Amino acid sequence: MKFEKSLLALALAGILTACGGGSSGGSEDPVDPPVEPPVEPPIGEVVEISVDLAKRPLDERLSCYKASGEEACNLRIYQVMVESFIDGDSNFDYNTGYGNSHHKGDIQGIINSLDYVQSLGMNAIWLTPVFQSNTSDARLNATGYFAGDYFSIDSNFGTKEQLQTLVDEAHARGLYVFLDGVFGHHSGNTEGSPEGRSLSTDGPAQGSGQEAVYPDDLDFYIEVATYWVKELKIDGWRLDQAYQVPVQYWDNIRTAVEDASATVTYTNADGEEVNPLGYMVGEIWRSANEIADQGYGPASSPALYSNFDFPTRYSMVQTFGVEESGNGDRPATNLDSGLLNLLAYPDHAQPNLMMGNHDLVRFGDLLERGDLASPSDDAYWARHKAAFAFMGAYSGPITLYYNEEIGAEVPGFADQVGNTVCADQGLCDDHVARSSARIEGVATLVGETPVELNAQEADLKDFVTDLMTVRAANPALYNGSRTHIYSDAYVYIDRKDAGDNNVLVVINTKDVEANITLAGTAIGSDGDLIELISGGTVAPAAGEYAVTLPAFGVAYYDIASPTAEGPQLGTGDDLTGEGPLADCSAPDAGEAGPLGVDMFIRGTYEGGNNFGATPDSHKFSYKGDSIYQVVISEEANTAFNFKFASSDWSSEFAVENSGAVTIGTEQTMAVAAGAGTESSIFLPESGDYVYSFRINGALDGGEMMVSLCE
Known part of the structure; x- marks a missing residue:
């Protein structure tokens, strides 16, 4: 649910949105957002770039920058909003809800889509809440974010047996399963637990429900968190509005989930008996410093190990498109600026990067809002690819919201101005992305013809699949240290390293061709660069590499012959100015x-x-x-x-x-x-x-x- 607006790092006036439906109020931003002039390309729309030395030394501080081999760093999560996803069983429908979907999604629809999720190269799936809701607002209930019974499955979504089938079928395909845990608020009239616990009834009001009270409700939520691990062998939790739980109690809940995961096993896709992963990721839609304080906790007493990286998300969409305010098309240096926010986090942090979610505007709609591109333009699809390439080289778990992989958008949404009845039309920023899913080879509604993608959608899906496959095969991309080689108004270049896996990431963020000359000393290479996505090769000539990227072009280069010295830094900028x-x-x-x-x-x-x-x-x-x-x-x-x-x-x-x-x-x-x-x-x-x-x-x-x- 969304109940407040505030300033967000990197977005200044980004909306602090908790999950769910509704477009409720809050204070307005102090100023109206302007339209920022885009970076102007040079005459001829070709840039010449020469990189002699690396810009900044490697960063290997955070957990997923250390080539640790931790499976959480390798997570590629596919998020679905249950009620707006796929209708697989006509016995289970809401028929109402926030957003513009059919509102008929159910657990069977997700089961029907598991082969597709696996084919994308994803290795995990996150479901928005599936527990029984009992508020007086059916649209709110459809979101699942105000539970009335944490130990029963919502009768509009399916049955406990179907959820067990989903978990088992996902595990058989090598997919982890994460449920959505709302441990900071509830409907206010909740059922008790199997062990006889009950929730408090005197917490502060939140919309149609109330906030939890800690430490009074701690044991109840520990029981919830561990019950579904033991009962269905789920692999962990996405944690809604994690800041509502005082940070010191996340240690208790996390430890309980880890302990419960150690007591049960399931058979994975390789036929091995394994424990559930026990991964937990918090949603704290705030600045990096607030995420550090309210989610990660101090290094001496860790709370959560993973939280969504909202600051870098805003940096990413500002660079390849625009953010929700309409401001963006910013220089490539903005990507580096976003990643520098990670310096606020303690060493145990495993930030999770996403492009969008069920509370944000889809990237395609943002491109149209910023008048940058529409689905009929090649740039629309190229900008998607460039943004995905940045995500693919992120050290840590990443999350893909359903249908981002096919460039989904809501036709006409970008033209909605001053729409005062957006909630009735499903056209509010915080729930417009809850559109009916289109899953290739699967019928969106019972009885319909299975979905066929058009050529552009299929091409983007294939690119995402290739990207995820390359990412999975190269630990440097998801678990490697980062050396920032270069960035300017147009081009972004990093080197990623995990042991003997060394990858150069080169991304053109603008609608110009970029001719790039890279000194071998700058990237720490004296042999061929082998492109991991296309398979092409760039050989050195006189110690330099000539790389040409088209508009929004991307490349991941395997450094076949890394030098012992690694990337060589300049003498450094003189930090003391003159005048x-x-x-x-x-x-x-x-x-x-x-x-x-x-x-x-x-x-x-x-x-x-x-x-x-x-x-x-x-x-x-x-x-x-x-x-x-x-x-x-x-x-x-x-x-x-x-x-x-x-x-x-x-x-x-x-x-x-x-x-x-x-x-x-x-x-x-x-x-x-x-x-x-x-x-x-x-x-x-x-x-x-x-x-x-x-x-x-x-x-x-x-x-x-x-x-x-x-």
Whole structure:
């Protein structure tokens, strides 16, 4: 369910959406989202790029960056929303619900689709809640997110026996099965447990139900979480609104699930007796720092090991398309900025990246909302492929929402403006993606003809299948360290390493051809590069590799002959700049500056309250000559997103085109009003840094710099 809106890191005004239906209220964003100008391609629509040395050393801190072999890092999860998916049994229908689907989906429909899920190269499936609901709102019940009986299957979805069949059939195909656990709220009139426990009845109201009370309800939810592991041998849980459970109690629930998983076994696709995986992933739709605090817990006392990586998701859709605000088509450097948010997480973290889910707008609809492409355009399908390629090289579990693999969109949705009855039409942002599933070879409704894909849908599906197959065969992609080789407005390049598996990831994020010259020293290679998707080969010439990528082209190269030294870094950017914007000791002017308002660094740094705070420690002083400055002591190895903004958001600035900060370098500053227009910064070492900007005479831009103080 969705009951609040707030600021989200990377999106500034991204909606904090808990799961389920409904388009309920909440406070509006402080400013209207603007339309950000896209990156302009050069004349001739061809870019020439030369990479001499790697940009940044490898990152091997987080759990899935360590070539640990942990199966959770290799998860490729296919998410289905049960009521809007496939109608496999006409005895079980809701016939109503949020979204624009048939509302007839059931457990049998998922069983009918398991061969398809397996054929995609996925190895897990996540079902939205299937437990009995009993609120007075049938549409809400169809979402499953307000359970009334956690130990019974919703009679509109099927039977417990059918769910057992689903689990068994999935396991026989090598698919893990995850159920959706709502352990922070319920219908308010829930049934008791088999062991005689009951839920509290005095928790705060949440929509049509109420929040759970901890620690009073802890034992009840431990019983729920372990019951289905022991009873059906499920492999774990997706955890709705995980922030509703105080972080210290996730350790109790997680440990109980791990212990229960160790007590039962099933036969997998290889004929081996194995324990259920015991994987748990939290939904905390907030900034990286909040996810760290409310989901992962401290390194000394881990809570959850995995949470969805919403910050990187926003970075991804902002780059290859637009986010829900309509802002996007950002430079390739934005992908690196998104991944730098992972620095906020403790070492045990296994973030899970997705492109969309049942509460988000489908990527295809976002492309249309941003006027970037429609299904009749080649760029529509190419942008999908490029985004999937970025996901495919993500170290950690990934999740694919049903029908993203065929580029699904809702015709006409992007043209809906000011629609006040969107809930009745199934055209609200938070449930428009709950459209009727189209699964190749399977009838969407009982009695219908099995679905046939058109040529473009089939081509994208085949690409995703190839991508998942390559990912599964190369631990460097899902369990490897990351060295950032290069990124600019157009091209993104990483090297991934897991033991002797070394893969170079090259992605063109824009609608231009990119001719790239890579020095062997930059990527740590002195032999052939073998393309893992197409099978092509790039041989070195005079120590360099010539790679050409078409618009939105992608390549995964196996580095056949890695050098012992690995990627060679430059001497590093000079972190200390020059000129008045680098002056760390300029006296205050003793007068009000031309903006006429107090200005602050507002962002996702610790103490910044996810853009909400304006602490005095981050308040600019006016120095004269149109220059504003503040000196801040920063910690080492940190990254965050920010704007220079007033407390009332009447003035907002960032690097032009929302680019990333280059430390010690003067950069153009521009107005950055509204959602998704912030800049990112990565600080490689501790020290005092001066943040400066010079406002121009029109008060609509100027120059800015972040410089290390000597």
